[in-house]
Amino acid sequence: MLAGLQAGALGVPFMPVRGFLGTDYLRVRPDFRVIENPYNPGEPVVVVPAIRPDIALIHGFRADRAGKVLSDPTQDAGLMARASRFTVVTVEEVDDRPIDRGPGFIPAIYIGAVAVIPGGARPGACPGYYDRDEAEIKAYCELARTEAGFAGYLDRYVLTRASAGP
Numbered sequence: 001m002l003a004g005l006q007a008g009a010l011g012v013p014f015m016p017v018r019g020f021l022g023t024d025y026l027r028v029r030p031d032f033r034v035i036e037n038p039y040n041p042g043e044p045v046v047v048v049p050a051i052r053p054d055i056a057l058i059h060g061f062r063a064d065r066a067g068k069v070l071s072d073p074t075q076d077a078g079l080m081a082r083a084s085r086f087t088v089v090t091v092e093e094v095d096d097r098p099i100d101r102g103p104g105f106i107p108a109i110y111i112g113a114v115a116v117i118p119g120g121a122r123p124g125a126c127p128g129y130y131d132r133d134e135a136e137i138k139a140y141c142e143l144a145r146t147e148a149g150f151a152g153y154l155d156r157y158v159l160t161r162a163s164a165g166p
Contacts, residue, residue, distance in 0.1 A: 004051035014049050052083055062094065070103075081110040
């Protein structure tokens with residue numbers, strides 16, 4: 001997935017990846033192809049297609065007034081933003097301190113909209129703001145085992161809250 005997003009972010013049709021030869025990836029992913037390495041003739045290399053999402057929804061830590069964002073650097077949110085055609089970022093807060101660089105920095109040029117949604121990563125974690133809610137994740141996993149349970153979860157925790165507003 002990362003290689004596909006990298007290709008999408010770079011605007012190229014595919015990305016070469018080492019390590020897939022001899023694995024089941026080529027059996028289960030017919031869109032992965034083997035080509036000859038143009039820089040070392042006779043050597044096969046796997047290429048994966050570019051991924052260009054129409055919309056990315058990312059949760060970050062904070063944004064500045066110019067629309068620049070800091071997000072969890074371990075989540076590759078910046079790569080997703082660069083690869084996507086339009087990116088919406090929810091953040092814990094917007095403040096007046098300008099963000100110029102730093103781990104997890106996403107430039108405003110890659111962001112289409114920012115919304116302040118405190119707790120927007122829940123039940124997941126937002127480092128520096130709150131930890132994962134293990135009990136809620138466990139409850140979700142139990143409910144999501146059936147279509148009815150999943151629909152009930154969405155109705156109670158997603159659709160009802162979304163229509164109720166803040």
